[in-house]
Amino acid sequence: MNTLHGALIEIRDLSKSYLRGKQSVPVLQGVNLDVATGDFFALMGPSGSGKSTLLNLIGGLDAPSAGSIVIGGQRIDRLGAAALARWRAANVGFVFQFYNLLPMLSAQKNVELPLLLTKLSASERRKRAAIALQLVGLADRASHKPSELSGGQQQRVAIARAIVTDPELLVCDEPTGDLDRASAEDVLSLLQQLNREHGKTIVMVTHDPRAAEHASHMVHLDKGELVGATRVSAPA
Amino acid sequence: MKYLSLVWAGLWRRKTRTAFTLLSVLAAFLLFGLLGAVRSAFDAGDQLAGANRLIVSSRLSITQALPIALLPRIQAVPGVKEVAWANWFGGYYQHPTPFFPNFAVSNNYLAVYHDLFALPPAQAKAFAETQDGAVVGAALAKQFGWKLGQRIPLIAGIFPRKDGSNGWTFQIVGIFKTPNARLKGAEQDFLFHWKYFDEGNAYMRNLAGWYVVTLDNPARAGDVARAIDAISQNSDHETKTQTEQAFQAAFAKQIGDIGLIAGGIMAAVFFTLLLLTGNTMAQAVRERIPELAVLKTLGFQDGAVLALVLAESVTLILLGGVLGMGLADLIIPGLNTALAGAFPALPGLGWHGWLSALGLMLMIGLVVGVLPALRGMRLRIVDALAGR
Ligand SMILES: Nc1ncnc2c1ncn2[C@@H]1O[C@H](COP(=O)(O)OP(=O)(O)O)[C@@H](O)[C@H]1O
Ligand SMILES: [Mg+2]
Numbered sequence: 001m002n003t004l005h006g007a008l009i010e011i012r013d014l015s016k017s018y019l020r021g022k023q024s025v026p027v028l029q030g031v032n033l034d035v036a037t038g039d040f041f042a043l044m045g046p047s048g049s050g051k052s053t054l055l056n057l058i059g060g061l062d063a064p065s066a067g068s069i070v071i072g073g074q075r076i077d078r079l080g081a082a083a084l085a086r087w088r089a090a091n092v093g094f095v096f097q098f099y100n101l102l103p104m105l106s107a108q109k110n111v112e113l114p115l116l117l118t119k120l121s122a123s124e125r126r127k128r129a130a131i132a133l134q135l136v137g138l139a140d141r142a143s144h145k146p147s148e149l150s151g152g153q154q155q156r157v158a159i160a161r162a163i164v165t166d167p168e169l170l171v172c173d174e175p176t177g178d179l180d181r182a183s184a185e186d187v188l189s190l191l192q193q194l195n196r197e198h199g200k201t202i203v204m205v206t207h208d209p210r211a212a213e214h215a216s217h218m219v220h221l222d223k224g225e226l227v228g229a230t231r232v233s234a235p236a
Numbered sequence: 237m238k239y240l241s242l243v244w245a246g247l248w249r250r251k252t253r254t255a256f257t258l259l260s261v262l263a264a265f266l267l268f269g270l271l272g273a274v275r276s277a278f279d280a281g282d283q284l285a286g287a288n289r290l291i292v293s294s295r296l297s298i299t300q301a302l303p304i305a306l307l308p309r310i311q312a313v314p315g316v317k318e319v320a321w322a323n324w325f326g327g328y329y330q331h332p333t334p335f336f337p338n339f340a341v342s343n344n345y346l347a348v349y350h351d352l353f354a355l356p357p358a359q360a361k362a363f364a365e366t367q368d369g370a371v372v373g374a375a376l377a378k379q380f381g382w383k384l385g386q387r388i389p390l391i392a393g394i395f396p397r398k399d400g401s402n403g404w405t406f407q408i409v410g411i412f413k414t415p416n417a418r419l420k421g422a423e424q425d426f427l428f429h430w431k432y433f434d435e436g437n438a439y440m441r442n443l444a445g446w447y448v449v450t451l452d453n454p455a456r457a458g459d460v461a462r463a464i465d466a467i468s469q470n471s472d473h474e475t476k477t478q479t480e481q482a483f484q485a486a487f488a489k490q491i492g493d494i495g496l497i498a499g500g501i502m503a504a505v506f507f508t509l510l511l512l513t514g515n516t517m518a519q520a521v522r523e524r525i526p527e528l529a530v531l532k533t534l535g536f537q538d539g540a541v542l543a544l545v546l547a548e549s550v551t552l553i554l555l556g557g558v559l560g561m562g563l564a565d566l567i568i569p570g571l572n573t574a575l576a577g578a579f580p581a582l583p584g585l586g587w588h589g590w591l592s593a594l595g596l597m598l599m600i601g602l603v604v605g606v607l608p609a610l611r612g613m614r615l616r617i618v619d620a621l622a623g624r
Contacts, residue, residue: 052622061533062618082537089535096621100530104245114534116238161534 008169008201009035009058014067016053027053028224031067035203035217037168040195042215043205050224051205052173058203059171060088072168089117093162093200095172099154101146107133107157108142114165132160136190152183159190163200170194172204176211188214239540243547246524254552257516261556262563264509265593269564270571271498272589273582278485278494288454289348291483292447292464295474298486299324301443302473304434309467315452315460320348321444323433327390327404327426329380336376338390338426339445340433346371348448352414352422359384359410368432371410373423375573382408390426395437404436421572446483506600514604517549521608528612529620542613549605550598557597561585 014031017024027050035041043051056062057069060076063084069077072091079087101110111129120128133139136156146154155175162170172191176184192214194200204215212218220227248254292310294300301323310319323340343364346353355363355371363369372382382388385408392402406428414422434441451460461477468475478486485494521528528541536544568582585593 053618056618059533061621062616085532085535085537088533094533100526100533100621102245102527102530104249105242109241109245113242113531116242117535122238 006037007034008037008039008072009033009203010068010070011058012068012070014054014057014069015065016050016057016062017065026224028057028064031224031226033219033226035201037201038195038199039217040192040202040215041204042212042218043203043221044207044209044212044218045221047207049221051207051221054221055171055173055203055205058169059092059094060084089114089165091167091169093159093165093167093170095155095158095162095170095175097174097177099146099151099158099178101154101157101161103146106143106145107138107149107160110146110157111160111164113161118165128164129160132164133157135163136160150183151179152186155179155183155187156190159187159194163194163198168201170200170202172202174205174207176206176208184208184211239544239547243544243551246520246544246548247551249520249524253516253519257513257552258556258559260509260512261553262560264505265557265560265597266563267505267560268502268593268596269561269585269589270568270582271502272592273564273568273585275495275498276589277481277582278498288450289480290449290451290457290461290464290477291480292449292475292477293445293483293486295465295476298446298483300473301440301445302447302468302475304442304444306447306467306473306475307444310447310449310464313460313463313467315456315463317450317452318344318348319450320345320448321430321446322448323430323443323445325390325395325428325433326393328393329388329390332393334379336379336424336426338428340430341427342430342444345427345448346412348450349422351416352419352425353412353427354415355410355412359412362409366407366409367429368405368407369409370406370426370428371412372408372427373425374411374413375420375423376426377408377411379424382411384408384411392437395433395439397436398438400438419572420569421574424573449477506596510600510604513549513553513600514607516552517545517604517608520548521545521612525612525615525620526623529615529617532615532617533621538613542609545609545612546602546605549608550601553597553601553604554594557593561590561593 011031011033014028014033015026016028017026019025031054043054045051053062057064057077058071060079064077067077068075074087076084076087102113105113108126108129111132112125115125115128118125130139130142133142136159138153138156138160141149141153141157146157149157170191175191176187179187188211191202191204195202202215204211206212292302292306294302304321307319307321310316320342322342322345325338325340327338328335346355346360346363353371359371363371370388376382388406388408390404390406392404396402397404412423414420430444434443449460449464451457464477465475528545531541531544532538565585568584572582
């Protein structure tokens with residue numbers, strides 16, 4: 001893979017199975033994957049193929065059944081729940097299909113949420129959240145509640161929340177899955193900008209080929225196994 | 237503290253539901269405050285020491301009158317300063333309601349209760365000199381529009397006149413005020429001469445409903461009480477000497493064991509409150525599982541999620557509870573006025589009442605919050621995000 005920049009993510013022999021009743025159902029089997037630092041990486045595949053499962057493992061939201069995940073030199077599959085939470089807070093930004101903003105908080109307060117876990121002062125938190133909102137082009141909507149924003153705007157607030165702590169890695173699960181074409185384009189160019197101009201490494205799950213075109217690499221997942229990597233465009 | 241706005245926002249996620257829950261918490265603690273005051277008014281035990289005045293009444297029943305012949309013997313007890321006495325009359329003005337307390341009292345009764353009955357000296361003199369004179373509280377006079385010098389007929393509820401009629405006429409010669417706001421209830425009282433009653437009624441002669449004794453030294457109240465009760469020991473009119481508060485409590489307890497009733501009501505109210513707020517919190521957390529999962533995704537620790545939910549339920553109960561107790565504190569003086577005489581005066585809630593209420597709020601908040609909080613804490617992020 002891309003050795004020029006060094007791998008941010010190194011996944012070896014990764015397996016994940018779920019217990020359904022008494023039966024163990026394998027979802028991922030023997031996945032090996034490297035994602036270079038600074039890559040914009042698309043993970044494609046049919047519904048139920050295990051894309052979200054893999055992304056959640058990369059984001060440290062779940063623990064694998066076997067194999068190892070090293071991110072930025074750290075083996076996250078061996079961290080306990082508390083350490084993993086600290087690791088997520090410091091190293092990963094999350095973007096979901098349905099935005100997952102807290103409905104009773106303003107855009108500004110939503111973006112400030114991850115900063116509550118830092119030692120920053122209230123005024124510093126406000127300042128950084130304002131900068132993040134500005135970066136996604138929503139400075140003028142800071143006081144709006146999610147219900148007062150369009151889907152595309154909500155997703156941009158979610159992206160602002162994901163980058164406000166300045167993590168190296170963004171994981172995005174179908175970030176355009178719930179958006180119309182135009183809003184989807186906005187969100188994808190925003191991600192592309194974050195990748196190119198701010199050096200964020202992005203792993204994005206999508207089953208939309210047009211979304212994947214914005215990435216620099218993509219892999220296909222089928223029935224829990226990786227089936228080939230393609231270079232889409234030149235890396236940043 | 238920085239999480240406070242998060243707790244607050246969570247609380248108001250469903251405004252109507254939170255408002256209704258708050259209201260029921262408020263009502264429960266309003267009741268808690270009031271019933272607690274009622275209970276402590278009635279539980280005013282036989283703490284004799286320090287009492288300025290003692291009440292001597294029949295040991296058998298406070299409705300049983302005592303011979304007036306006891307008067308010189310009580311006066312002779314060492315430590316007794318002054319003895320006044322009174323009879324319950326139980327009359328009413330035109331209609332049985334509104335009720336107001338009316339007594340036949342000895343001449344020195346007003347002086348013995350100088351803290352309750354502040355009367356211009358000229359009116360006090362007029363009362364002493366007028367055989368059918370009556371002094372009434374300012375609130376009562378205002379209520380019925382009575383003026384000084386007016387003649388007022390009361391209808392006897394218990395004691396007809398010797399000629400068999402129920403009409404007793406009194407001349408209002410004094411209108412008193414009660415300076416102490418906490419005792420304002422006394423301004424509902426109607427007082428007239430014991431002699432006029434004793435000579436005029438068809439049923440009883442030479443009897444006092446109860447005696448009021450003032451003391452040289454309040455610290456010796458216990459000894460004096462024992463000495464007074466010893467006078468009538470083994471007679472057919474044994475006495476019980478107790479504090480005013482205990483006497484009033486005994487008086488009202490004729491209705492039933494108020495303390496027990498109050499306790500029962502409180503238990504029922506708080507049981508309901510637990511179910512109600514418990515349900516609210518369970519629902520609130522169930523709806524918010526995906527949001528709590530987001531917080532965890534962002535790196536909030538299990539303990540932080542637990543604390544957030546607990547803080548929310550404690551805040552809910554504290555908010556409603558403090559409002560309820562505050563309301564109770566506000567209306568107790570008014571209640572005392574309204575229930576004047578029929579009821580021992582309710583004490584204010586005091587720091588003790590507030591402290592136990594706050595303790596109770598904290599406990600209820602934690603109890604109703606703990607299961608939802610555990611549920612929030614234990615959620616698996618990936619399942620919750622996927623809506624599983
Ligand atoms: N927590 C779980 N328990 C049981 N089965 C699960 C769980 N998570 C995922 N699965 C199953 O694993 C498979 C892959 O799921 P997922 O990773 O969400 O697929 P994708 O995102 O590619 O659509 C699906 O069949 C799904 O039902
Ligand atoms: Mg998925």
